[in-house]
Amino acid sequence: MKIKFIGGAGTVTGSKTLIESNGLKILIDCGQFQGLKPLRELNWQPLPILPSAIDFVLLTHGHLDHCGWLPRLVNQGFEGKIYCTSPTKDVAKLILLDSAKIQEEEAIKANQEHYSKHEIAEPLYTVKQAEAVFPFFRVVKPKEEILLDAEIAAVFSNAGHIIGACSIELTLENKTLVFSGDIGRDNDILMYPPTKPKKADYIFLESTYGNRLHPNTNAKAELEMYINNTVQKGGTIIIPSFAVERAQTVMYLLWQLKEEGRIPNIPYIIDTPMGINTLDIFVNNRKWHKLPEHHYLGMCKMFSMISDYQETIDTIYDKHPKVVIAASGMITGGRVLSYLERYIGLPETTVIIIGYQAEGTRGRKLLEGAKEIKIYGKYYQVLANILEIEALSAHGDQKDLLNWLSALENKPKKVFLVHGENEALDELRIKITERYHFDCSVPLMGQEFDL
Known part of the structure; x- marks a missing residue:
């Protein structure tokens, strides 16, 4: 089994993790890069794998940095299934349409006012291309096992954060992989607390606030x-x-x-x-x-x-x-x-x-x-x-992230820290190592691991 980090590594945007196992290719999230120009420019680059070769996309939630590259994926040949919860499907539809509309409007404005460095500014994708994603969505219910094939199963569990957000437990090759997605706060105003994983051989943990504690303010x-x-x-x-x-x-x-x-x-x-x-x-x-x-x-x-x-x-x-x-x-x-x-x-x-x-x-x-x-x-x-x-903030802080690991009944073989900037990733790595003595790794963009 191979794991390749093609987004959301060393940064909080563009989340994409590719799993290859027994001839199947599964993409966890398909996010758009935001922020620094070198990151935004990655949105225009091809994936290191042909979209037509990807069998499944599993979406943790509907934020743009987790679903915003789907129109490019579909436009470039993806024909598989996109699994997510019902609220995530609805949120992703809204966000993709909104994103496409904004990009179309900004391209028109840039061309009219000539402030783009390109001769003709183009949107990353159009509203029509965003709408082309919708037929690929397949709705899953939390805690229900979804068989991707005879030997690969996925279970979605509430992650808090935003409505419909989930962590994903993937069972394949006699191993359990848990992808946290974005983890919400234990005391959020609107969302329920995240469900903690009970078992995992490999964990892929977000680190947005890995070096920060939310202030105890009102x-x-x-x-x-x-x-x-x-x-x-x-x-x-x-x-x-x-x-x-x-x-x-x-x-x-x-x-x-x-x-x-x-x-x-x-x-x-x-x-x-x-x-x-x-x-x-x-x-x-x-x-x-x-x-x-x-x-x-x-x-x-x-x-x-x-x-x-x-x-x-x-x-x-x-x-x-x-x-x-x-x-x-x-x-x-x-x-x-x-x-x-x-x-x-x-x-x-x-x-x-x-x-x-x-x-x-x-x-x-x-x-x-x-x-x-x-x-x-x-x-x-x-x-x-x-x-x-x-x-x-809708993101769990360092304390929440550490707490999310507290119900594990086994010691994972490795924890990969993703979806964070460098300082947050490194500090969370140190904290997890000190508290739980887990083997922690901070993967680089494009890095591949054999599990």
Whole structure:
């Protein structure tokens, strides 16, 4: 059996792990690279294996860095099956369509305004190519064994993180391989705690927050303080948000604050069509989350939900204080860019960062104190107040990741640490070795192992 790391190794994006066994080829996740330009350029490169040779894709969840390369895979000849949970299928459809639409729009804009270095800017994939992925989806239920062939079985188990997210246990050649996917927090506001693996010969563990502990702070109280302080200055609050799970979590907290009379009666706006559509996924998959129906209905009534872009323009030019939740979460694209074009240069504005910001993204640059950011080929001075609420992260921290390993009844032969930046990977490796005495490896991009 061969394992090849063709994405998500030494970085938190582009997750792809290839398994070859008994003539079958299985890809765990098929993510898009984001952030630094050298990483983004990898999206245009061919895989080290022909897509037509891949038999199965197993998706841990529907975030772009785990499913966003599927349209390229299908367009280049993949004809197998894509297994995932029902919410993951719905989330992946939304995210792929949104991603394709943004790429098409940005290519048109780059060609019109001539800020691309290419003679003709092209999208990574089109809406039509994204839609071509959908017939390949096959829905699986958690804890049910799926036979990929007579000797290879897969079991999906809840991983928290976002709705539908799972870890995957793969049994083949008398070995058990466990792929963590992205692990949620043990005390998440909306998601249930991740299921811990009981047995594994080889573990592939994400390391996004492998070197960090989430602060023991009150996210709701922080939101209250930041909103009230900004409104007193007559400013607008912009919350760049991942459309799935994070946007709904922030909506829920803001609704609670409003019900308790702790934040003012100003417009509360969610301007992410995908985030709005994700609300339907929450309604249709109640077993996957902790949000009570009457709370859900209450928070939806509180928010103005914007889908039409003309409404976005009208909201941007409304000078009154307001709270706007808009995608994308790492400020790599989406409607949040239109808000920041107008508001990032106003000192009374507050931008609240609420999720992981990958290296090279605008969100990371703002957190690191950038004095200007580039949007659609133009530079904008950063005068807005940039704040972070770490307690709203949907990723488990170092403590959660270590805890996820605590129920193992056997000692795995090796733990591969993936989906993390170098410092996080190395520190988590040291912690796991110290606590559990497991053999830990940090694979490089493109590296192959025989198991």
